[in-house]
Amino acid sequence: MGADEQLFDRTYWEDRYAAPGLAWSGDPNPVLVVEATGLAPGRALDIGSGEGADALWLAARGWLVTGVDIAVNALEKARARAESVDQAAADRIEWKQRDLTVWAPEPLSYDLVSAQFMHLPEPARTTLFRALAAAVAPGGTLLIVGHDVSDLDAGGHRAHLAELMFDVGDVLAAIDGESLRIEVAESRAREAAGEDPAKATMRDVVVRATRALKGSH
Template sequence: MAPEANPFGRRYWEDRYAAPGLAWSGQPNPVMVTEVGLLKPGRALDVGSGEGGDALWLARHGWHVTGIDIAATALEKARAHAEADDPKAAARIDWQQHDLTAWSPKRQGFDLVSSQFMHLPEPARTTLFRSLATAVAPGGTLLVVGHDADVDDLSQRRKHLSGLTYSVDDILAAIDGEDLRIEVAESRSRQARNRGAGSATVHDVVVRASRPHSARAV
């Protein structure tokens, strides 16, 4: 069988999520909470929803969420966790399995499109970010967060992401021409747990953009 073009394709993630316990913390991404917390709830698209930490947080805060992931195992874990933890919020989440290199969301179909640490090789990454930009409804928000390619704090900790990280400029170039108003475009530092003891400072790119209410829905 030929290897997948993307080393982090379906087989990788199915194996990762098949392991006992949680692959991640189960908590929502802090940047997402900070950037989305004051938005009016509506229809949200959580891209690469994993075990559902972001989707469940959004649903608890009144959003109707579509959680997309490539791995059926992740979606099963996310659904089970959400239904056990908060059945009312879980009822507001629609879990869907899609390969984001071959699927595009509905044009202007969401009030929030959130992509947290989606690291794809080019040209798939640019294609994905552009399609996510087109999915933002008038008055809606696009939020893209990822490891910063311009800051060398991943070279030793995450060598496996070589060539898959991106910069603020990469995101802005991908969504250029989609009639979005750029509200945040920066590299932001945070403390992350080390695999050893203590923590380390890492840097994330954060881009938040909105489509004006006056934009014509198509």
């Protein structure tokens, strides 16, 4: 492993979330807010739930949420924050420690499956995305968001993470065969607050797909 590479294993994430305060903003991911606001609440799976901002946002809107993360420290921090912010919403969240390189959710089980910036090397990434697609219930939605590999062309930004980044085609190839209708598949620009001004515009892969209700076409 080179000096500029980082092993994002359980030890890394446990250490990161053991630090005091929040590692992230505490706000839900903006793409989740945009893409999920109009959805009818049901059962949601939040993959790589971290400190729980997405899970809390969903639960506050009536979803029954399962938040999954590899780090126990992340789950404990998420649970404590949810209970301090909105106890009623916290009661609608179940937190689970799982290693996403070996675990897969039950097929056809969730009305929303959300993976926000879940970056794994291949072949684990394809395996995970396929399993997440399979977990979408009839009438449900899959939402996958991540750092677009095209950002690597902008001055070497995140070059040390090259093997973890992906593009729209990678996601579509991974979920092909799961009989989902693709509703959004794009590289979406956003402003990166606090970044170097020369790299202030970044791009996110955004794929949203749905499974038809049984008996519909």
